[in-house]
Amino acid sequence: MSTPALILAALVPVLVALLASRRRPKLPLPPGPPKLPIVGNLFDLPATFQWETCARWCKEYNSDIIHLNVLGKSVIILGSFDATDALFEKRSAIYSDRNPEIWGGMADSPPSCKTSAQLKASRKYEPHEQLATHKLLKSLLRNPEAFSAHFGQMAGEISMSFTYGIDVLPSEDPFITLAQRAVHAFAAALVPGLYLVDTFPILKYIPTWFPGAGFKRKAREWRKLTAFRTRVGKAELGIAPPSFTADALNASNDATEPVFYQEHHIRDTAGTMYVASADTTVSSLRTFLLAMLANPDAQAKAQAEIDSVVGSEALPSFEDRDLLPYVTALVKEVLRWKNVTPLAVPRLLTVEDEYRGYRIPAGSAIIGNAWGLLHDETVYPDPHAFKPERFLLPNGQPDPAVRDPEVAFGFGRRQCPGRHMATSSIWITVASLLATFDIKKAVDAEPTYEYTSSIVSEPLPFKCTITPRSAKAAALVQSVDTDSRKA
Known part of the structure; x- marks a missing residue:
């Protein structure tokens, strides 16, 4: 086979995979309260005792993982030992970073x-x-x-x-x-x-x-x-x-x-x-x-x-x-x-991940609700x-x-x-x-x-x-x- 033919043969599987991934529907985000345009859930988070509200959301949406959008920032709340064990323990390689640009990561x-x-x-x-x-x-x-x-x-x-x-x-x-x-x-x-x-x-x-x-x-x-x-x-x-x-x-x-x-x-x-x-x-x-x-x-x-x-x-x-x-x-x-x-210091997810059939976007702030677990x-x-x-x-x-x-x-x-x-x-x-x-x-x-x-x-x-x-x-x-x- 000629060189162009070899290159084409090598690229075909890559192109097929890319097309397939484009056709494949993205996994849904975890459940959470409805989002408003631009501000998302900014006004859903109470000023005090946020851990109690997060625990209530887990019950309302029958999920131990909750998604919030705060001014475009993806925030994931973990509300069970199963979830924290699966992500913070078993997948610690991608769930242990802190955002160095945020004061909390100092x-x-x-x-x-x-x-x-x-x-x-x-x-x-x-x-x-x-x-x-x-x-x-x-x-x-x-x-x-x-x-x-x-x-x-x-x-x-x-x-x-x-x-x-x-x-x-x-x-x-x-x-x-x-x-x-x-x-x-x-x-x-x-x-x-x-x-x-x-x-x-x-x-x-x-x-x-x-x-x-x-x-x-x-x-x-x-x-x-x-x-x-x-x-x-x-x-x-x-x-x-x-x-x-x-x-x-x-x-x-x-x-x-x-x-x-x-x-x-x-x-x-x-x-x-x-x-x-x-x-x-x-x-x-x-x-x-x-x-x-x-x-x-x-x-x-x-x-x-x-x-x-x-x-x-x-x-x-x-x-x-x-x-x-x-x-x-x-x-x-x-x-x-x-x-x-009550709430653990937020972690930074370095790559996109999947848990319980939900998509967890890269760059999300991941927070364990210790109060909810205890x-x-x-x-x-x-x-x-x-x-x-x-x-x-x-x-x-x-x-x-x-x-x-x-x-x-x-x-x-x-x-x-x-x-x-x-x-x-x-x-x-x-x-x-x-x-x-x-x-x-x-x-x-x-x-x-x-x-x-x-x-x-x-x-x-x-x-x-x-x-x-x-x-x-x-x-x-x-x-x-x-x-x-x-x-």
Whole structure:
């Protein structure tokens, strides 16, 4: 055959395939509320508690995947464990990106970043968590009304030690103050659609002084987190104490790990870990107090278990964890009942995909509705009630058939890298508080049990009384050694 004939023969199958694909009807988009011209579903999204509306849409359209169009931007909401497992877990290669042009994508930790925050590695920091908890108990003994501030100090102390190897001041530490300001700016900015740059990425090029450039000024505030630069200097001198940052910086010279240990990856992963662990811990502990106010029977049952295992001569330790299944179930229920991050940070789908016969366009923002999953009555019956026993068998031991509420920390390869540390610090704090204090409603104020509506959902300010269970318990708290050099 001549060369032109060979070329034609080779092109025929390609042309046939192209024609066939043109004739083949496109798969439908997932169901969702009707779209208006140009604005799409812009006015269908409520200003607050969007996760509740998204869960309602899943029921209305009998679908665990919902499609929205917001000013031309495709948004996909995932509303079941099946959907998040299928896409965020099994197809993580194309569902783990974050849009670098959007403010929410500024935490540039790679989705597969190897961190020392894995379960086994995080256990070496348990002495620091226990020490910080003992300091918290003494603070509550002196000034129980300031429990929120004490929680913030304890969480910041643990996070700074674990992430950066920094020993913070007993109060008003500048690192914690700066980090908390950055955390609040970061949490506000991650609300989908809050800033126009989410919809019009070209706005990232406008100068910081330009009207409407507030997102750029907030991003600059986040970048002021100086703890990382402090660790870099000390790591280079070989004097940095053990921490995620120091370990990762030391590993950056390993030629076998060039992708995971680039300095900007370490910086942003460390920042993400602080955001996730510190704010999660504080909000979860405040939720724990509200749960005890609303469920005194659960508090009494947990205290009875602690008394039977630990006694009154010592404080609980991590060695007691396997012997306190009800306390562990109570912590899981705290994380599930009022989860801190109701909507996961949006992902960017890199290529067009198909799921359940629906087309998912490339470039779509994919959001996992963690609140919807953790309040799915088919997985957690009576989901709005606080029931630690839902995680236990009739004999009081853990029920492996009940799904762990770990989606409270995100999904797949983008799951919070500090989740094990956050969970263990919450556990030791809850166990220690229940061992030594009674938590009751304030005489002059009934809690509202209301929460903020943001990427980090927190209880609105409330009052409660936190008093020692006995004079012996108060003496035990006073006697515990809180010398940080022994941690």
